[in-house]
Amino acid sequence: MPGYFHQEEAGGSRVKDTEGYVTADGRQIGGVLMEMKNITLKFGGVTAISDISFDVHEGEIRAIIGPNGAGKSSMLNIISGFYTPTIGEVWYKGAKRPQMKPYEVARMGVARTFQNIALFEGMTVLDNVMTGRLTHMNASIASQALWWGRARNEEMENREIVEKVIDFLEIQAIRKTPVGRLPYGLKKRVELARALAAEPSILLLDEPMAGMNVEEKEDMSRFILDVNDEFGTTICLIEHDMGVVMDLSDRVVVMDYGKKIGDGTPDEVRNNQDVIDAYLGVPH
């Protein structure tokens, strides 16, 4: 696996036991990186997710699809630590993950983007992307206020990584532009940049193509593939655009009414009768 922007951060494989597989286009996929075991999530009397299990292998692009209200975003929120499952376990890098705060999960190498962009509108693109490095900074408040010693060195190191992300996502021209002034498609790219700046082991993308035009979708697809290809980042994404999902992903989980109704390669999922029914609708 090639290193990220930073040699020492290149996590290497800490995946245990299970074996990987080879994709249709000949890419070698690693072992299981994350496993969801019998996840159930309830809000009071409402069951958002019921008894779902699936795994994410290292280096693959894994999609979660389903009609509106199927529980996809809830599942992503469980992975990112925002929700705690009512029943069930999350296994990450071969160990059961205890209950954690979202920032603790982020420190473990899970980064995400949001369905409804969550950037700091008044800050520049550069500053927004820099916030992606927060989990890598340890300097004290005093040191940061004085811009001396550790804070200074840390910022320079992190800025270098951020600049590489900016270069990678081709957003040099808007480096100093306040995010609020950017068009929607670019904001999405800035969000991806911020997530990528954290040098995650697993990247969660919540509807990265929502509201984009064809050209923006093509750009975003290329960046997602490039991220996966260049850094070997495992990507887990939710998306509604079927064309995009089927083209991008190695394996797809299909959810409907909080249940898993399909799991497999895009071709398998496409021919699955339950999936067809869920999307086209059958009388319940």
Add this chain to the structure above:
Amino acid sequence: MGGIDLAHLAEGVEGLRSVPALLHRNATEFGNAPAYREKEYGIWQSWTWAETEKEIEALALGLLNLGVNEGDYVAIIGRNRPTLYWSMVAAQSVGAIPVPLYQDAVAEEMEYVLGHCGARFAIVADQEQADKVIEVQDDLHQFEHLIYVDPRGMRKYEHSHLHEYSHVQDQGRAARDEYLPELKRRRDKLTYDDTCVMLYTSGTTGKPKGVVLSNRNIIEAAKSSSEFDHLRRSDSVLAYLPMAWVGDFIFSIGQAYWCGFCVNCPEAPQTMYENLHEIGPTYFFAPPRYFEERITAITIRMEDAGRVKKWLYDTFMAHARKVGPRILDGKPVGFMDRLKYALGQVLVYGPVRNRAGMTKVRVAYTAGEAIGPEIFDFWRSLGINLKQLYGQTEASVFITVQPDGEVRSDTVGVPAPGVEIRIAENGEVFYRSPGAFVEYYKNPESTRDTKDAEGWVATGDAGFIEEDTGHLRIIDRAKDVGQMADGSLFAPKYVENKLKFFPNILEAVVFGAGKDRCTAFINIDLTAVGNWAERNNIAYASYQELAGHPQVLETVQKHVEEVNESVAQDDMLSGCQVHRFLILHKELDADDGELTRTRKVRRKIIGEKFEDLVTALYDGSESVYTETEVTYEDGRKGKIKATLEIRDAKVWPVKPKAMAAE
């Protein structure tokens, strides 16, 4: 050390007969001076001449290692980056000939050029360019190796004939002992008459032609033009124009290596304005369109400024227009006017120049198209020494240039040093110069048609030399100058240029050869008209919709009528008034073959493609329905459908004097 001193030095030293020889001189004499800068990861990285020589040597050795032979053609494709400039000089060092290609060319265009020159090697910037070459390489029998600079996305490609730039350099460095004698042998063998570079002309008609330029052409042209404008080692340029264009080769390689000044490459094409502002070059070149766009941008921003600032800007710019050009030319100007200009310098001119990245500019040139007098004067009034030159690929750029103090918007200057000019009977301009090209590659017929045995080259442009000043004035392309049905002179570009001087009009195509009256297609400028629409609460979703808006038509009609009035003043060309016009439903685009890559109108192709529209312009109909095929950036095709309104414009009576002259 000034240009003159260097020139003196050069005369005395043998061996400065090629670009690699100039490189060696620069690296030896002032190795620590900066040669290249490029912004990468948000910081300007720089290379000295000594480092540059090392980089180029490593690449040249690597090319030897890959088996580049003397006389091979090496295609170079990508945006302006130091690595690609080094590739050109490395190719020259091993006796090969660099052929830079337009990076936005589509695969088929590249196939023609790569096939025509029989390139065995290509050095490309990134995956995008590599894909295009790979797409067409099966049909190219001589093609062997592809070298790419940016490895991103290239890992999964089959690498038997694919090499990463830095690896080629590494292999060159590793095999230095083995190949260095051969490199030296080839480098020392280069003579003044060996080919320096081959550049394909974009061609307003027919297939592109490969213009062969020798070391003599390039070095002589670079030398005399550098002396003409006193260019020196401390100068710097921003390299942002296409590498396949002769101007960039002369400025960023010819003059840069001759004088030893620094070439700066922008971070990305979109950051050009910002990078220009950061670098503040002292020597600058841009097509008229660029200067026009910057004014449009400045004007739009000033429209949004507060009242005080707007008043300051308007007041001082009016004053600058009055006295600025005279001050620049060193002509007498009253004390109070000078005082007011100095105040404006602090309050307005300085900041505007600074924003435009022109604070340090000593010499700026524009060429390629006619420039509007207002645009030209705007920049000159700010104290920027903007001048015009007239040139072409075949001349290694320079045919005529404007000397300091003799700058006007309607001429293109006096013959450049060493250039002789002759006007043929039909008005066509011919020149003879040390920069005049050797031949068109594999095309003796065209070479014969263009360049005669005595070395006179036909420019294809019609023009005349002003009696009292000796300045050349260009009217139009010689073959476009025609006659109308009544025998009066038809010079479409003359009228088109007048139309294009209006900020709202981006492009115009005038028809009328052999007809009884002239008509025109208009393209509106989306930036200017879009801004106007925003200001007036006019909603629009696309270019097409805005172009068809009645108020836009009304405005353009006023512009056309103003042009007619001014054309009517001209004795020779008063017949060229535009009687009817329409606003095209799409922007003319090089991807659709309507413009050349240097954005010149391909009149004949447009006339054929939109034949139905031309017919409608002449048959008196009030509107016309049309369907047009368009090519998207990724090569897919689509159709645009539209119903266009045709307007009649008011024309002025042709002066009786002109009638009498017939």
